[in-house]
Amino acid sequence: MADTVEAVPQTAILDSQKNDPSFPNIWQELVWRGLIHVSTDEGELEELLAGEPITYYCGFDPTAPSLHLGNLVQLLVLRRLQLAGHKPLGLVGGSTGLIGDPRPTAERTLNTKDTVAEWVGYLKAQVSRFLSFEGENAARIVNNLDWTAPLSAIDFLREIGKHFRVGTMLRKDAVASRLSSDEGISYTEFSYQILQGMDYLELYRQYGCVLETGGSDQWGNLTSGTELIRKVEGKTVHALGTPLITNADGTKFGKSEGNAIWLDPVMCSPYTFYQFWLNTSDADVVDRLKVFTFLTRVEIEQFEASVAERPFAREAQRRLAFEVTSLVHGVDAAEKVIAASAALFGNGDLGVLDEGTLSAATAELTTAAVTAEQLGIVELLVATGLAESKSAARRTVGEGGAYVNNTKITDPDATVTVEDALHGRYFLVRRGKKNLATAVLEG
Structure with a gap:
């Protein structure tokens, strides 16, 4: 799957991308595009982003083998800030992906270490396609497992855990909603905000990172990092939360019958x-x-x-x-x-x-399996459900409304051949302008 993602050439697309010069600065453009829902001090952030290049980051957890449309919002924020001259860090959560941030209602199913490691590779490839790795503000991909894995539990509690107050952690929205649910929350997921805060601290120390971006539903996790850096380093850093994208009717964007719209072409053509x-x-x-x-x-x-x-x-x-x-x-x-x-x-x-394109384009059409002996136009119309009976099929042909592979059939006794099949298997059968079905040759 990772190879599929990397195979799409993006250089020309990246080269063509530009921020809108009609705005005085990138902050104003982000505001106009509706990408600012919540942030630390707006005035300071606008001044910061209008000044010398800064290093900033966004994290992506490998809780699935692909990113989805919600992640695409963050990827484009990363890119817009890079086009403004700033230096992006794309963090793929090899450690946080082993836990997963708290869901609103129930505990996550933990994936195996091997699975998460495999998904890390997929996500690195996807994130990399949206950023430029050239020039003075070249992007960098990092993995939080690099600094989390060597840390013992005792060191984690002594060096990081001591800076977090349980009362503050309990008030975070994601935690509070789970505490009031029947499921409750495990210490594993409860600790997620500490790990994300530690990520920000580590990136601040290694790269001078002073801004984290993410969805507004992650605001509690975003601010855990800003608070930790203030306590440990005595420095002020920033966070920016984008709005959750919903449709005008209030429904959640990017979901169709519970299925995300994935960025991987294998998972979503x-x-x-x-x-x-x-x-x-x-x-x-x-x-x-x-x-x-x-x-x-x-x-x-x-x-x-x-x-x-x-x-x-x-x-x-x-x-x-x-x-x-x-x-x-x-x-x-x-x-x-x-x-x-x-x-x-x-x-x-x-x-x-x-x-592949033909298969994807016809995936939602009614499909009927046919044999080489069932390739008469009447039989195809009946088999695919485009006609209720042979007599109805004959009427459709006689009225000029029958097509196979976009060829109009005017003789009700006409047949197509195996050689006419698209890619040796497919017949697109159409009644009129809009009624379509697919007949697939067996064998």
Whole structure:
């Protein structure tokens, strides 16, 4: 899976990315894009980010083999700050991933050390694709297992634990919600905020890191680090929490029937990924353009006008889908997906689609297995459920509404051949303009 992620060329995309010069500084642009929900002193942070380059970090825990859309928000914040001249540290949590931050309702299932180590490799590859490792402010990937593993339990308690007050820890939102639940909270998850605080202290000492970014739901963990550095080093450092991205109707963004939209193309195909963005509602699309693309304020305001004046054209959704799919999977993958979408409905050549793209594009269609003896147009329409009976199928053909692989079939006695199958297996069967199904050749 890691090889799949690294295979997508990103150099051209990184080179094309720029912050919007119409803003006086990066802080003001982050505010306009809706990326600041909570932070330490705003005035100090704005001044800090407008000044000399600083080192900052964001952490990603390997609690799954891939990052998802929520993580993409953080990756883009890292990149925007890097484009402003600052030095990013992408932390992959080889130690914190063994524990996992507290869930709101129940204890996490702990993964094995081997599994977490494998996932660390995947996440390093993913994080690396969104940052530049060249120039004076080149990114660096770090793993908190490097400084946590050598530390004994006694040393951990004496050197780090003594600076944390249980009363303060109990008041953290993630902990408080679990304490009031039937599940309670284990000492393992309770200690997570200490480990994250220690990460910030270590990065401050090693690299002079003075800013941590993360989701606003992690604010308790973010401030555990700022407080620890203040106590141990007597220094003021900063934290920035981005808002949790929700849809206009209040539902959680990036979830579909409990499934995250993953950044790994094996776990979520580029076609599915593109369609997710294409289906963004009019109420949400402008906000998504601000957060997930590098389009300028002027460009986004033009799309905002388009949504208001020509919502049926869905210009903003199509641009959003192209931009984010290109960002995550590469321009070539985005163009293949667009070609597949057009070809499904007769506006392109199905034959040019690679098997992976074709399979992903037809994944949600009704699929029927057929044999070489069932390749008559009538049999295909019935087998795929596009016609209720052979007589209904014949009427569809007679009315000019039957297609196989985008070829119109006008003879109800016509058959297709095995040689006509896409990639030797697939027949895209269509009734009219919008009713689609797939017949897959057995054997």
